[in-house]
Amino acid sequence: MPATLTRSHPAPLLPSVTFSVSDLSNGERAVALYASDMPLRFMMQPGTETTVAAWILQGAARLGLAELHRSAAYAYGYRLLWLANWTTPEQDQAHKQRFPDARRWDRAERLASTFTVWGKHSMMQAAKERGLRPLVEGACRCGGTGWIDTCFDPDDPTTAVSMNCPGHNPGGCMPRPVVIA
Structure with missing residues (x-):
């Protein structure tokens, strides 16, 4: 996953994408945004939903659905443990390796949440259920x-x-x- 971005540019159209943004949970959307060409300073405004959707699809295509689902589940499990103040050093290290740019990860999570709340792209029930299944990385x-x-x-x-x-x-x-x- 890219940790830096040198310039802002819209995501290209992706050929032969067999899934839609609606097939992804909010966590999967965040992971996809992290892996996309999303500029770090991008602020969502009315009319930019299609650009954000293109970045989500771009990141999902880069990672592949299996890795996207797995990374989102690990991120969710880490978040639950972190909120309870129960993470281990091994889990902290694994999370930092998965998302080395903390600012980019924070931005991707916030943008995914805003995109989801604005409701332009609904979320399939299977994606909602999958988004509630955490995985724990490490001891x-x-x-x-x-x-x-x-x-x-x-x-x-x-x-x-x-x-x-x-x-x-x-x-x-x-x-x-x-x-x-």
């Missing part, structure tokens, strides 16, 4: 179990609790008990 504090044991007061062991991992278990779902018939 996680929960060890992949979906639960993180913590103690609020080290002097009082009764305050120990298991909290759901936002990256592996964002809904906080408890495993179902096994019933042997």
Whole structure:
């Protein structure tokens, strides 16, 4: 993914694109914008939606849909863990490798959100559902179990609790008990 842009220019028309912007979640749109020729200082205004859509398609074509979906899921998982202040150094490093230009990533996320909120291009239900499935890159504090044991007061062991991992278990779902018939 390009981390710098030397000059502003509109995205070229892409031949044989077999998907549309509506097929992409908001996170996938952000990743695609990051990988596109989007200028860092671009500000969306009425009438620029087609330019933004072209950049999204350009970035998606550059990455391919599989990598686009995967990168967006990793970015979402990282965001959930970062908001809970539970990222590990390994996860921080993986995120920085995936999106080395933090300013460009921030701009791509903001532009994708603005583009989505303006509603000129609806989002398919499959894209919405896919956008809510995080992936975690690297070792996680929960060890992949979906639960993180913590103690609020080290002097009082009764305050120990298991909290759901936002990256592996964002809904906080408890495993179902096994019933042997």
